[in-house]
Amino acid sequence: MNKNSGKKVKVTQVVSAIRRREDQTSTLKGLGLKKLHQSRVLEDTPSVRGMIEKIKHLLKIEEVK
Template sequence: MAKKKEAAAGGTIKITQTGSPIRREKDQRATLIGLGLNKMHKTRELQDTPEVRGMIRKVAHMLSVEG
């Protein structure tokens, strides 16, 4: 329960797209778009939730994650 409160209180995670979605599966491209990434070297700061972590895990080979 404490983890959910931390995430809601402003726990964020910074992700940067380092790999190209060209020649990737459609679901991986859709996951990048869901994370708000669509161009190389674009960075987003998102809430640290289990849903976001699952999406990051799916396309981890194309991302750089901080914090």
């Protein structure tokens, strides 16, 4: 079983995706973020963490218990 199982992370888009590279806008869509100030609660998995790391300058990240 994954050591991170059950943990969640809340991501909120705080910077616009306008004039960003295509891979960054695709990553936002992959996380389910479409609009500014939209939030999603996601499973804390290595793949999600990798996506967050790629666009962390566009996001606000919070741990959810």
